[in-house]
Amino acid sequence: MHIESATSSQLVEWEKELSVHYERICQHELSLDITRGKPSAEQLHLSDKLDGILATDYRAADGTDTRNYGGMTGLSCARALGADLLQVPTEEVMAGGNSSLTLMYHAVLTGYLFGFAGNVPWRALESPKFLCPVPGYDRHFTICEQLGIGMLAIPLGKGGPDMECVEKHVREDGDIIGIWCVPKYANPTGITYNRETVERLAQLGQIANPGFRIFWDNAYAVHDLGPSINLASIRAATLENDTVDSVLQFASTSKVTHAGSGIAFVSASSANLDSLKLQMQAMTIGPDKVNQLRHSRFFTECTTLEEHMHKHASILKPKFECVLEHLQNALGDSGMGQWEKPRGGYFVSFNTRPGCAKAVVGLAADAGVKLTPAGATFPYGNDPEDSNIRIAPSFPPLEELDTAMSVFVLCVQLASVRQRLAQCRNASG
Amino acid sequence: MHIESATSSQLVEWEKELSVHYERICQHELSLDITRGKPSAEQLHLSDKLDGILATDYRAADGTDTRNYGGMTGLSCARALGADLLQVPTEEVMAGGNSSLTLMYHAVLTGYLFGFAGNVPWRALESPKFLCPVPGYDRHFTICEQLGIGMLAIPLGKGGPDMECVEKHVREDGDIIGIWCVPKYANPTGITYNRETVERLAQLGQIANPGFRIFWDNAYAVHDLGPSINLASIRAATLENDTVDSVLQFASTSKVTHAGSGIAFVSASSANLDSLKLQMQAMTIGPDKVNQLRHSRFFTECTTLEEHMHKHASILKPKFECVLEHLQNALGDSGMGQWEKPRGGYFVSFNTRPGCAKAVVGLAADAGVKLTPAGATFPYGNDPEDSNIRIAPSFPPLEELDTAMSVFVLCVQLASVRQRLAQCRNASG
Structure with a gap:
């Protein structure tokens, strides 16, 4: 009834x-x-061959001894894996530790404390705010809340965020400095942004505060239940619109291999990566390259990503x-x-x-x-x-x-x- | 001549x-x-058995499936290893990722942005400063420099920092909110703090800004070239002086196992650990527990720390x-x-x-x-x-x-x- x-x-x-x-x-x-x-x-059992896969050969194909310090950008073969996940060129990828959330946090911190690519740090603005398509991922919101960055809820429809609403906010408020996006199989609604939405997001860089960044959390890039849905490339769209600095893309192997001990990726323009590395260099000598090598070997020797x-x-x-x-x-x-x-x-x-x-x-x-x-x-x-x-x-x-x-x-x-x-x-x- | x-x-x-x-x-x-x-x-070769040591058994002795998300404080057996390194109780230890520098950075960030244990955030002070025994470790100084925290050089003698000088600064300037210490085989001079220095450092909490913290980077706790030198326990000294909240201790296995893929530790009072965890919870779901388990197994199955x-x-x-x-x-x-x-x-x-x-x-x-x-x-x-x-x-x-x-x-x-x-x-x- x-x-x-x-x-x-x-x-x-x-x-x-x-x-x-x-x-x-x-x-x-x-x-x-x-x-x-x-x-x-x-x-998790699907990836149990990760431990032991190195067979005491810790040297990467490029000659790096993964057991020692160094290499902020990550191992090149790990960056290639990230490039494969995000469908971007390897040189635009930085491979990090066990969590893309950590990379996102440091990206927000970079924008907040220092500013990306020479732009004003967000903390210098009167009322810096992120747009938050809802319903969305609680851990994104927690980062903003902790740093005192304001949040404006934006309705999320079947093809992505309500772009009228997004554009209106960005046009009218110069303190809008970011938007959280889970563009494919969104958390939690499962929708995938359509091509028009991706295009319009890529155009925001033309009207927004120059320090504005799209946080493109492609956490479910390859997590299809059936035939894959094609997500339009935000990178290609920003190239067309001359807004390449407006996007930071994230992914990880957390729901691909082992959830707590995978590797994470960020992809962005060299100006953005340089800003991020500058901040991160104060807190790390580099990521766990041994684990990066394990992942690279796993997806060449044991199986393919697909x-x-x-x-x-x-x-x-x-x-x-x-x-x-x-x-x-x-x-x-x-x-x-x-x-x-x-x-x-x-x-x-x-x-x-x-x-x-x-x-x-x-x-x-x-x-x-x-x-x-x-x-x-x-x-x-x-x-x-x-x-x-x-x-x-x-x-x-x-x-x-x-x-x-x-x-x-x-x-x-x-x-x-x-x-x-x-x-x-x-x-x- | x-x-x-x-x-x-x-x-x-x-x-x-x-x-x-x-x-x-x-x-x-x-x-x-x-x-x-x-x-x-x-x-590095001494620790090559780390990869493969799990033999596909990813479950810790306490039943934790290390392959999945969760556990901000780290695996209990890894915390025990940190407790062994730092000579403190396991419950006061948090086991993290591959870098103690990262834990130190987040501890400084916690003090700077949010304040430890309910104290005023350092950024709210007019001119927050760390005392820096010199010569010292450049990466400590970089953290302060990046966050705009001032630094005052303190002469480092054969038994530790010049305590007259340290006490004078702390007494006269309420904006002194920290001191960097490498108490054993100091980087770079190799000296070890004597008992009197440790005692006097532990007393600083009685005269300093309540938000003042000693960053006790015990990076070389077990790195003897011959018979070990006994470093007095800063924990015991702060217990005697009722200043337990004034110290954060750090260590890692970076120069014990593999330098880029070890595990790191922080030990502190529960009030300090709670503040640190609150900050870190926004950026991570937890450390790489699989690697923590590897390290725990290595030091029980393959060798002893000594x-x-x-x-x-x-x-x-x-x-x-x-x-x-x-x-x-x-x-x-x-x-x-x-x-x-x-x-x-x-x-x-x-x-x-x-x-x-x-x-x-x-x-x-x-x-x-x-x-x-x-x-x-x-x-x-x-x-x-x-x-x-x-x-x-x-x-x-x-x-x-x-x-x-x-x-x-x-x-x-x-x-x-x-x-x-x-x-x-x-x-x-």
Whole structure:
């Protein structure tokens, strides 16, 4: 039944049934977690040959002894791997440590404290701000929040951020100095920016503060569940628009090999890389080149990137199907929520009826199913609609995910019916 | 002959001889490098079993799957290794990535941007400054310089920094918010702080700005060339003086295992660690735990820390002896320079006659021997005496080091004699 078409007495009955069901589940004392986009043990196992792959030959093809200090830009064969991931020239890539988040943090710090490519440091502006397409990735927002950089939420549609809105802000406010983008299989909605959006983003450099930078976090560049979607090249678009300095691209092997011990990449113009290196040189003599060599060998000796990602997809696909089946079976045509069917990435984004997200997350928690906190996908943790919930199906085994999702949909039903019931009572009261 | 006792005509003759010798060496087109404290290939080889040591068993003893995300404080077995290195309790240790410099940078950033343990951020002060015992480690100074934190040079004696001078500054200037210390086998002089110095440093917290922090970079904690020198515990001393929050200790395995791919540690009070973690949480989900596990296994399955460091010493000792023999044979009782005989660490610190260091480094460079730039061991690269040169004997093979040192002492002789000659001419002119 569609929730809007239920009468008050039907809602009362429905709430009773759902409550009984919910109470029964609470007694099972579950302990399930679908909060974060962590690879499963089965996925991690795909890369277990990494340790030992060097067979005590620590010398890279270019002669570098990877065991010693040095080489801020990373090993050339690792940079080539990053270039392959991001589809850019090797010389525009810097290969770093185990986290692209760390590279992004240092890029923001560079802009904030020192300025990119000779531009004014952001901290010298009255009110520096990033545009944040929402729902988005909470860790992006945390970086801005920590450094006191303001954030403006921008609606994210099926083809990318609302570009009218983006352009208006950039045109009218010279203190807009960045935008966070997850252009492919966006976290959490799973959408991929269309060509027009990429083009228009690449043109922002013509109207923005010269210190403005697009943070292009291509975290899911090769993380297809089926046939790959083609993301237009932001690099090519900035070349055409003479705005090459306006973009910094990021990627990592975190969800390709081992999540905590992969390697990360940043790609940018030489002016941007020089600024970033200048800042980073004060804090490191260079990244872990031994691990970079391991990754390079792995993708030449053991497998190819494409083949490897196919294996990931075959593990992940049934999990996404499980989530989508539960949503469709329990909530299809119910008026209790909306979701997209992602073609890659790590998440399913679910929108409850406005005002229900926190209630759903709370009910699920009490029933032993941990969800990402409601609001986490918005700057300052504030979802004005209290609607978005990010579901991360990758980590739990299929059986546990199945149980977690049956709890989730029940919680959505219960919260929705209770809200509707309260609305009806208020209306008649 | 002692340079001060040579007559003008003897100096002229001497200069001629040395110049001929120098010109001959320049024709050899050498390319030798004794600039940085890098381990040699032979030393790195001692740890080659690191890769492959996991034998596809990536699970730590406490059950952690090291391949996945998470664990800001590091793996418990890695923290235990850090505790062993720094002689502190495991729970006070955070194990990080491949560089203690990175941890130090983030600690300075934490103090500068946010303040430690609820104290005022250093950037809010009018003129925040670090005390810098000199000669010291250039990369410490670079961190301060980049963030615009002032630096005051403090003379470093045989038992540590001049504590009268340190205490005077701290008492008189509330903007002193830190001091850089390499307490054991100091970089570059090789001295170890005596007990009295450690005690007095631990008392600074009673008179300093509450945000004041001692950066205790114990980089050479276990890097003895012979019998170990006992460094008094700064932790114990701060416990006695109720100043536990005033110290942050650092160490790493960079010169223990592989230099670019080791693991780093910071040890501090829980209040300090909490502040540091709060800052670092915005930039990382956690360190490379797989590499931490490798290191833990290496020091339980392959060797002990003590045994391993003995092997390093047996490689390094002949190199230090080579340097000291050259200095003694060519420059002993010559009045052309002073040096210490280090009992551990990575450097020999050489002081030329005032005003000669740049000339020596220049002459050596022209003869194909690269030395650390004169002045590098002082804040802002400014050695007011133009005297200190850091010699790093670890990296080149013994034969190359022998050649490099014969060039070095010749350059010292030539620069000294030329300077003395100029002085005599000025005096008589």
